[in-house]
Amino acid sequence: MTDQVIYDRGYRTYDGPRLGPGGARRAVYKDGVRRVLGLGRKARLKVFPWSLIAIALIAAAVFIGIHWAIGNIEESLREGAPTYGDLFDFYSGISLLFIALAGPQLLIPDRTKGVLSVYFSRPLTVDGYLTAKIGAFATVVGAFYLVPQVILHLGLAVIATEGFLPYLGGNLDILWKVPVTTLAFIALHGAVVFALSSVIDRTGIAAASFLGTLFAGGAIAGRVAEAAFPGARFASLLALDHHPRIIRDHLLGDTIAYAPEVAGFEVWASVLVIVGLVAVAAVFIRARYRRLA
Amino acid sequence: MVDWPGAKKKRVMTVLSVSGLTHDYGEVVALQDLALEVPNGVTGLVGANGAGKTTLLRLMLGLLHPISGSMQVLGHDPQTDPLTVRSQIGYMPEGDCLPKDQTAADFVSYAAQLAGIPAREAKRRSSETLFLVGLEEERFRFLGDFSTGMQQRVKLAQAIVHDPDLLLLDEPASGLDPEGRVQMLALIKRLAAFDVSVIVSSHVLTDIEQTCDWVVMLDAGRLLRSGPLQGFEKLGTVLVEVLERPEEVASRIRAQGLEVVVDGRRLMVGPGDDSIEPMVVAAAAETGAGLVRMVRGSASLEDLFMTKEPAP
Numbered sequence: 001m002t003d004q005v006i007y008d009r010g011y012r013t014y015d016g017p018r019l020g021p022g023g024a025r026r027a028v029y030k031d032g033v034r035r036v037l038g039l040g041r042k043a044r045l046k047v048f049p050w051s052l053i054a055i056a057l058i059a060a061a062v063f064i065g066i067h068w069a070i071g072n073i074e075e076s077l078r079e080g081a082p083t084y085g086d087l088f089d090f091y092s093g094i095s096l097l098f099i100a101l102a103g104p105q106l107l108i109p110d111r112t113k114g115v116l117s118v119y120f121s122r123p124l125t126v127d128g129y130l131t132a133k134i135g136a137f138a139t140v141v142g143a144f145y146l147v148p149q150v151i152l153h154l155g156l157a158v159i160a161t162e163g164f165l166p167y168l169g170g171n172l173d174i175l176w177k178v179p180v181t182t183l184a185f186i187a188l189h190g191a192v193v194f195a196l197s198s199v200i201d202r203t204g205i206a207a208a209s210f211l212g213t214l215f216a217g218g219a220i221a222g223r224v225a226e227a228a229f230p231g232a233r234f235a236s237l238l239a240l241d242h243h244p245r246i247i248r249d250h251l252l253g254d255t256i257a258y259a260p261e262v263a264g265f266e267v268w269a270s271v272l273v274i275v276g277l278v279a280v281a282a283v284f285i286r287a288r289y290r291r292l293a
Numbered sequence: 294m295v296d297w298p299g300a301k302k303k304r305v306m307t308v309l310s311v312s313g314l315t316h317d318y319g320e321v322v323a324l325q326d327l328a329l330e331v332p333n334g335v336t337g338l339v340g341a342n343g344a345g346k347t348t349l350l351r352l353m354l355g356l357l358h359p360i361s362g363s364m365q366v367l368g369h370d371p372q373t374d375p376l377t378v379r380s381q382i383g384y385m386p387e388g389d390c391l392p393k394d395q396t397a398a399d400f401v402s403y404a405a406q407l408a409g410i411p412a413r414e415a416k417r418r419s420s421e422t423l424f425l426v427g428l429e430e431e432r433f434r435f436l437g438d439f440s441t442g443m444q445q446r447v448k449l450a451q452a453i454v455h456d457p458d459l460l461l462l463d464e465p466a467s468g469l470d471p472e473g474r475v476q477m478l479a480l481i482k483r484l485a486a487f488d489v490s491v492i493v494s495s496h497v498l499t500d501i502e503q504t505c506d507w508v509v510m511l512d513a514g515r516l517l518r519s520g521p522l523q524g525f526e527k528l529g530t531v532l533v534e535v536l537e538r539p540e541e542v543a544s545r546i547r548a549q550g551l552e553v554v555v556d557g558r559r560l561m562v563g564p565g566d567d568s569i570e571p572m573v574v575a576a577a578a579e580t581g582a583g584l585v586r587m588v589r590g591s592a593s594l595e596d597l598f599m600t601k602e603p604a605p
Contacts, residue, residue: 011425011487014418014456018409021376027406041394042435114389118451121354121384121461122407123376293356 032136064155085252103193314362337501393437408455536583
């Protein structure tokens, strides 16, 4: 018979490295990415984001297929086959749904479930928390926009008659135009959805408010801008969702004229609106969370 | 991997030092001119709802800024150096703080990473800590499926997973059934055995009596008492029986500033320290009352709290 000892695993002290505020911010960032994608959550929380991601990827594959079916990219473009700007346009609807899901998920559960009290008992500032959440949003939504574009770009390069590398070399401008367009979408939509999610306590209501703000804003702005009173055209700037689309069209080719363009505003007005909206949202959200901390 | 210098652990004899601390929420004064020192060990922070307990804890975390006064937590000022203080503290809030759509293992691991523990080590410590609080079998279940008692254990686990120097527990036994309460208090006692200083905020005085070795009593933002629990126990009452003239004896003792309740020939004197007995003997001798017997009883924290005498 051997001597048997029961060891109490008990409490163990920790003498290893501690990463401080930087480690805390990285943890919030990683958790944010996982939360939006439903990773580590119940299966039903994975269905919606991954379905939208699948649709965006399939759209890119279909676009490549159209060009491949026509046989020659130059010819297919002449015939109006869809390309980079059209891909943005195609999934603008599902991207709005994706953002309406991501923004509220990143902010609201932490606040309504009391988890903020855990965050702010750790070496983490309000600014660090919000920066990490914005980083997670930008990463996931940015990937949602960019990955299909990268697939489209590489797919077109593969089927290009001039060859893979010559096609890439001949379309270097895509490497900055697509990211800048993506940034415009992320900045505007992120500012709106984060501002709403910082004051609304239900994710569904925040998502609906986000979509409603964009759609209603566009409709109302268009009507008011047509009214015959001095300065009415400035109302067209309230069509928030039109501004990143104007930037997209400016960079990747015009499709249709949006309300601010009809009212006579240049693309720079849209850039200013986005920058201004982001600044106002940042000040508002920061003030709100400093009160909550 | 760079170690953050603010996170260096260090042993201190005084975990909390407060001087002239005042805080208000507009017209409501939460803490008024508070001055106290709390040593290592398990400290009970007691007081009725609204006494200022949670405000004091939030000030310790640097989440609130006092109107006046100063505070040192583990030798650091939480107003000027909140991140260093927080890196050495574990905090279990009174209210809900658990994301219901995460598993216990994931959340506790995340809580460790928020305190700066690297991810791989955080996972390991999460598993060990959930074992310690008795949730090893349930650690991969979602928190939304947990009972109140299990959720309280997870809240404790997230507070201790990063091996803090000081643990702040805000009403840790709140919402627990009697068995769960006993288990939670046993866990807190067990932590003290591992050299973790603990400040337990509670309005259930029996919990404090069972768990703590130092007590801070607050009432409406003012300090009633701060001292070792043993000292409080010494502040008991003394039962006195005299042959005659009990009212005369009582009035002489009252003149010394002590409370006396007269019941026939019996007097209940105190609470007070061991100066009561000589005082009673002198009063009995001076009045010629004839002392029959004198027995000291211990006062409960509740007795002491109900007297609401401010700290000397």
